[in-house]
Amino acid sequence: MHIMEGFLPVTHAIGWSLASAPFVGYGLYVIKKRIREKPEQRMLLGVAAAFTFVLSALKMPSVTGSCSHPTGTGLGAVLFSPGAMAPIGAVVLLFQALLLAHGGLTTLGANIFSMAVVGPFAATLVYRLARGIKLPFSFAVFLAASLADLLTYVTTAGQLAFAFPDPVGGFAVSFAKFCGVFAVTQIPLAISEGLLTVVVFNALTRYNARELQDMNVLTGQEVRA
Amino acid sequence: MxxxxxxxxxxxxxxxxxxxxxxxxxxxxxxxxxxxxxxxxxxxxxxxxxxxxxxxxxxxxxxxxxxxxxxxxxxxxxxxxxxxxxxxxxxxxxxxxxxxxxxxxxxxxxxxxxxxxxxxxxxxxxPLTDIIGLLRRLRTPETLLDIMVLCYRTLFVFSEAVRETTTAQSARLGYATTRHALRSMGILTANLTVQVWQRSQALHVAAMSRNGDGPLRFLEHDxxxxxxxxxxxxxxxxxxxxxxxxxx
Structure with a gap:
């Protein structure tokens, strides 16, 4: 769910851009360091951005019967680390604005914050916590992908409620309104994306376990199992 | 598009x-x-x-x-x-x-x-290539521009792969039911994920064989x-x- 061009007031647009900038800057620092150590990663990150863009254009069957588009933030964060996902997400969101008219240029900062910062970091945190308490790999992936999706949408609802508080009930009522309106599509989408990410990782574990081990997603013991 | x-x-x-x-x-x-x-x-x-x-x-x-x-x-x-x-x-x-x-x-x-x-x-x-050229003149970091250039060059390759795979899966009733659709899409995405590694490796080898370890620059329109x-x-x-x- 992208906030469209011109929707946010100018102060909020600037504020969210400033909030996202350190994460994108840190992400660029992480990427530069990775490229110095492993020069082949330079191409990998660019290709990963194209992969995320194409993934976001796929029509996904939702559990309510309608079709939605996966965000790919959970999958990307588990595969490429949340730090690297901020610049990759920024490029993908810019391309979506310029090639698909989804999102916008003045709302790029707000969209980066919800989709390329909160989503990937939430996915990584949930995945590590789930693996820390020894939950099965598939369940950990499901939780990471679906909660990342859900938190992305809650953040967007929060951004909109912050910009447009209800005249009577203030931020809380406005937040409840936006959450309620977008929940109809976003909760089934989050569940579908969680299931899809599990199917993806099952296929990867079966046929491409070596690559997952190289990316530190799976341990050698899990690969042998 | x-x-x-x-x-x-x-x-x-x-x-x-x-x-x-x-x-x-x-x-x-x-x-x-x-x-x-x-x-x-x-x-x-x-x-x-x-x-x-x-x-x-x-x-x-x-x-x-x-x-x-x-x-x-x-x-x-x-x-x-x-x-x-x-x-x-x-x-x-x-x-x-x-x-x-x-x-x-x-x-x-x-x-x-x-x-x-x-x-x-x-x-x-x-065209996006012109916008990337404009961002280069506006001193956007080279790393971000490299990601943009590679993303733009590769996304059409991926789009084509998605189109062909979806056609093949549909011909085998891969999207006949919601359950089948989810499974087919999962296999498609896993296949694309593997292609990320394979294609990036091939691009790296191609770039290194031409001493291409610097910023990716292309000729722009006059x-x-x-x-x-x-x-x-x-x-x-x-x-x-x-x-x-x-x-x-």
């Missing part, structure tokens, strides 16, 4: 991207500075006219590209216009439509339409009359800002 097709086949294709960027910026400023919803809608109409009549973008394509954003705008504007008032702890909320809420929603709708028209002007008249274009589009943009103030 409709926008990409329009960007390569319009009357403003050879105008320097800097001029179109200036015009888009003026459009955004005009939308944000418009005092009334009518003024912002006037700005949107002016920008859309320049795109459709000036650049020669077909109206049907323009509306098809704008449709998803307009759907978001409709849903969100309705949410803004409707106000929830807490009745009591047991009775929940009552739904009201306040005059002030409707005015605020109308202001947001006007501003968003203006912003969307400005974005569509830039996106539908300027834009004649850049100064003249910038002046004309700045004048046009200023006129739209003036229009937004007059209508306010």
């Amino acid at each position: 409709l926008i990409e097709q329009c960007a390569y086949a319009n009357r403003l294709r050879l105008v320097t991207p800097a001029a179109k960027g200036i015009f888009c910026l003026c459009g955004v400023i005009a939308s944000f500075s418009a005092g009334t919803p009518a003024a912002a809608c006037g700005v949107a109409a002016a920008l859309a006219s320049v795109t459709v009549l000036g650049a020669g973008i077909p109206m049907g394509r323009y509306l098809r590209v704008a449709a998803p954003a307009l759907l978001f705008l409709g849903t969100s504007a309705l949410t803004l216009a409707v106000s929830l008032t807490p009745e009591s702890l047991n009775n929940g909320f009552s739904i009201r439509i306040e005059r002030t809420s409707v005015q605020a929603a109308a202001q947001v709708v006007g501003r968003s339409l203006g912003g969307l028209a400005a974005l569509l002007f830039l996106a539908m008249t300027t 834009h004649h009359h850049s100064a003249r274009d910038c002046f004309v589009f700045l004048a046009g943009g200023s006129l739209i800002i003036f229009l937004s103030q007059v209508l306010s």
